[in-house]
Amino acid sequence: MTDRNMALAQLEPGEEAIIEFIDVNKWYGDFHVLKNINFSIKKGERIVVCGPSGSGKSTMTRCINRLEEHQKGIISVDGVEMNDNLKNIEAIRKDVGMVFQHFNLFPHLSILENLTLAPIWVRKTPKKEAEEMAMHYLERVKIANQALKYPGQLSGGQQQRVAIARGLCMQPRIMLFDEPTSALDPEMIKEVLDVMIQLAEEGMTMVCVTHEMGFAKTVADRVVFMDAGEIVEANKPHEFFDNPQHDRTQMFLSQILNH
């Protein structure tokens, strides 16, 4: 079976992949960080990626919008192959929102300006329209009353919700979450997860690197477990948690669930 067929085999017949990894490899110098990744994600699917630190889960996610370059294999997003073509990369980034562990809001801009920056400059939306849309998404994440403050004036949980709203303002087809709750205090994790669950229920295609196993059980269509740069196991959540196939998965689950 060819690599492409292997990737497609995970889909039901007739379904179109929105993100496709075909035999993807990546090195940092001598360090082989992604090894033969074959995986595809269909439209509307919610994927949770977990695994020990250094397993390559963030790197794999960041390859989807080419914040990281892969050296071998094919990654295609929405039918466009990710390569050195800047035009393609910029086009894909318009349609892929990303939320980071450390929020990465722009501290010199107000909350509202953070949200309208990309719509105005990348999508060329008129300013007024962009602001209306921004307020709409701020209301959805329940911080519309903070629109004129600066990021430094908000709590971590509020900042992360702003970051999610900022991603949504570009009306993306895919949202990537790179450990969105890892830098938050426990009481703030819930407010961020609630927003993400709401988003999942609306049918957004999501790829989410997280250690929140409760979130994975509730909303994921598939849970992907990575270790040492490889996808060890990918399965529906109840199968994954109740009946892990691989020794390495069992060990990981016993470590994070029994503490």
Added chain:
Amino acid sequence: MAIEFKPSPSLPPPVNSVGALAWLRQNLLSSPLNVFLTLFSLYVLYLLVPPIIEWGLINATFSGDSKAACTGGGACWAFIGVYFEQFMYGLYPSEETWRINLSLILLVLLVGAFAIKTINKLYLSLAIILVYPVVAYFLFAGGVFGLTVVETSLWGGLFLTTLLGVVGIVASFPLGVLLALGRRSDMPVAKSVCVVFIETIRAVPLITILFMASVMIPLFLPDGMNFNKLMRVLIGITLFSAAYMAEVIRGGLQAIPKGQYEAADAMGLTYWQSMILVILPQALKLVIPGIVNTFIGLFKDTTLVYIVGMFDLLGRIQAANHDANWLGTTVEGYAFAGFVYWIICFGMSRYSMAIERKLETGHKRN
């Protein structure tokens, strides 16, 4: 029954922690060492201040037409008074100095217009950066609208100092930004050009560059092709300052967390959009002290043009010291020069602090 929590009312601060006496106690007399330092400083002030006041004000002479008129034994400020016009405008013809004053007034009005809320800041900035220099150039040089031509060799004094400083600052800043971005670029050609330029210029003293500009370059140019010495010196000063500026700005670029670059990229902003909208506003704000430091240094370095035969403020003062009528007024001349430079540089430093406060958004809580 629930017990209600009632905080006790705040007590007034103790008497010895507020007021002038408490300030003295805390800041000047808090320990034996502090007491000693305070007394020592007072003694030094006692030694310095009265003689300076005596020399500069009480025994000083403020009018007269030669050194002989200064009989009080103090400073001879009459010298500054007589030469004041030369110190300000160089050998610019007296009847034409209104052109310099007018251009200064224009600049002050234009910059002051930023305070008007209803004015479009973009158009105003464009007017200052693009239109004003042209207007000012024709005012200074003349040759249009019936204005008499004034050769640049006659330009001098504080006018020349300011011109060199302002043009150097305004031109070297954007060039410095480009060099800093180029040095961090992924493009090998752009990167090496910037590195070679910055490292070459920084390795050479400004005097060398000024000599090159005024003496060497004309030797290499073909016969009949020559351009103004002032222009060559301006270009030299600008390039010199841009190399330093680039390194200051590069420091700011490196201080911006990688996440900011990634967030801008992930949104689909192009390279220039992410630099202009996201990275540079933060990086430049961080290095305002360094930028102003470079500007102040540049402003004072302009005195070196004396070496290549241009008479800026300091040059004019030194020339006036050779006047047979005013021999022995060197100290007054240098004191005046120091005072003027101090006013301008101190003003720049206060202005930069005001800008920093205005741009502070990091930890402001309402």
